[in-house]
Amino acid sequence: MLVERAKNKISDVRADIEREITSRWLSDFQSRNEWLLVDGSLSGDYHKYDSPNIVGVIKSHQTQYFLWEDQQKILNLKARERSGIFIPKGRNRPDVYSWYLRLRPNDGRDVYFGLVRVEAAKCRRTLDMADEISRWLLAERSPLSMPDARWDRLIYPIHDCELYLKSTAPSHTSLDSLMTGLIA
């Protein structure tokens, strides 16, 4: 119970930080021709900008946005193919445009292998740039993010970023010893 609460707390704090960083980045760098890639759904105040340079890549597919017939089309996407653009519903946040993209062929593998969902701001430019953004993501398939188990959907820059964050995090041994100290 305590562990579960701690996990939720950490998750909330992390979401807050992500939101804050996104907002700060948009405020500082939006004017430049640079893009921010977000691991997961978009957050922050992207809706305040006309055409914010921000893209989110979602690797997990717990929410099914379509009925079976349409969903089947998505699951049958071939490598380098994308779905049409849609507006995902059900989240308490400003609307975004989204589409599915198959990064790698899933022949003989499960239906979600290599499948990611892309989110970008709800604006005209996103409609124009969906193919281009998809190509950017396809280009980032290399290098491979092995040995991560999600290597089929995890693009290397995110893997690289995770590697950095992990290197700065205290080890389990250090955390255990800290926790022991706190309890004592």
Place this chain on the structure above:
Amino acid sequence: MEQKYLIQVGRVVATEAKPSTAYSFSFWAAEGDSKVGIGTLVVVKKDDLKVYGVVVEGFGFTDLGSAMHDYIGSEGDPGSEAPTLRHEVRCYTAAVLRVEPEEPLQPVPVAPVYLADDMVVRNALRMDSFWEKSGIPIGLYQNGDLLSPVYLDSEFLLGPEAAHLNITGVSGLATKTSSIEFILLSIFEHFNERDDDGIAVVCFNVKGPDMLFLDFPGSTVDERDAEMYDLLRIPNTPFKNVKYFAPFKSDRVNLNTLRTHPDLIGNVTPLSWGLIDILEFTEVVLNRDDVDAKADALIAYIKDRVVNETSEVNGQQITVRNFQDMNHWFDMVLKEMEQSNRSEWKTHHYATIRKVYNRLSNLSTRYQGLISPDEFRSDLPWGDFEDRAVYVVDVANVDPQAQDLVFTRIVSQLRQRLEKGDLGVKHVIVVVDELNKYAPSDGQETYLKQTLLDISERGRYLGLVLFSAQQFRSQVHKRIVGNSATCIYGRMDMDELATPGYQVLTSATKEKLATLSKGQLMVRHPHFNQPIFVKFPRPNIMRGPDGIKAYPPANDLPLEEAVWQNLNRLDGGVSRNEVSDIVASAADSSEIVRAMNITLQRRPDDPISHFRNCVRKKAGVQTTPGSKPSFIPVLDPDPSDPFQD
């Protein structure tokens, strides 16, 4: 304060799989233009602790788990370039050279790693304790753009603490000869001994013209080399005082060397030894099977009672000073035995006397050119060795047995003289190339090998130091290379590096050794815990092949021409006719050779008169048909006898 000027290049890493120890540590280095490589000297600093190390191994890797992953990532297209590059880390393993303070000796801490500067190089290699007092620059350690002099301790190079130097390297890359020449120049410049000590070098030139132009400047010293000379404080010049020695060819007129160009021959002294010189080396020049106990006893008798003594045989007085006298002495002894019908003479059996007579009298024939049958002797200037002089003995064209004799006698003389302190200098460096040939690890025992072993094992107490070189260290007698306190390695063959003698080196060091460029060396010295890579400038000395091109050897001269040219060098006014008359008046050509050599050696004010006086004339007796001329030997005339006609 010091740390401010050092460039940080990395940080120590210690993992469970690869922990730091007291003797080695790993560190990662910065990406990009890192100055770190195999052989780089670094220092780890933490508070007051300094750990000096030398990089012995390097490895780089990324987070790529398998080549397959890269293949899949590139979709099998080797030309595809990923927009995001994997991180690449370069890690290095360094062997600890020195720790300050030395106690307690602990594993190297996780701390910043800095590139070595001049001061750090000095401390890391423990040169701080000796470089001012007894340092001999061996080359420059390169750290990026920084060049730091590396010193050897003369007390460990030239004795008495340790001694000898051995150089290994493949042929044709100017490693062995060039590095020896450079080190000798450095020693001559930096060896600090008391004024009355002095140091000289005896080089045995064993192949071609390698060491025959040591006193001529080369043409290959560029700006970079000149800068290196400045940093090492060594004059960029050839040797100033070089004396050359070579035996005669079998005609005993022309010298058996390639340095016979008319402009250079004046500096080549004949190496010609007489009976007295070689009698104590009979075991070298005679077949061991011949010198049994009986023969040995007779030779000892001749040495003690006959040579340089006046003895009476068969009622006649005889003084033996050379091979001709000795032959006559044997004739007289045998004649006495035959006349008196005795089988023994002074306890020596007739057969033993015949055998020793046969073997000794043949020496001047077997070693024609080196052993003189008459009283002419010419040798190294024993007792008058000059400080900072190089004595080159050219034995390149001499047969192996004669080389044995030359090496053995010269080294034996050096040892005896150094022991007595009457050589003229207190330290002598003997330079021998091609140890693979002269002191192989297998093969038969030779006196030369024994001599080299003797120098390497006992020389340092006497100031007799061996600088040796070879292509394959693994194939040289272990005790010779083992006794060399300082070892230098140039570019090596991979086959040689695979032999057990190189197991102590890491694979990276071996690979670096196999790809060393000209002018790069790896040095091992008692003060250095680990081998160190250095650069040395090309010596400003004419290479043998260039010397031969600039000063082509002269053709062998006929006797009369040789006499005229040689005497003319002493006195420009000698006329050809005068020489021709004297040559015509001589009993035989050996008389002319003897008289010429004696004249050249004594260098009189009036060479032609001296030459004339030295020549024994034809008897001038008209032979009577049918009557047997009687033969009366004329013994050892004194050329300076004023009453001689």
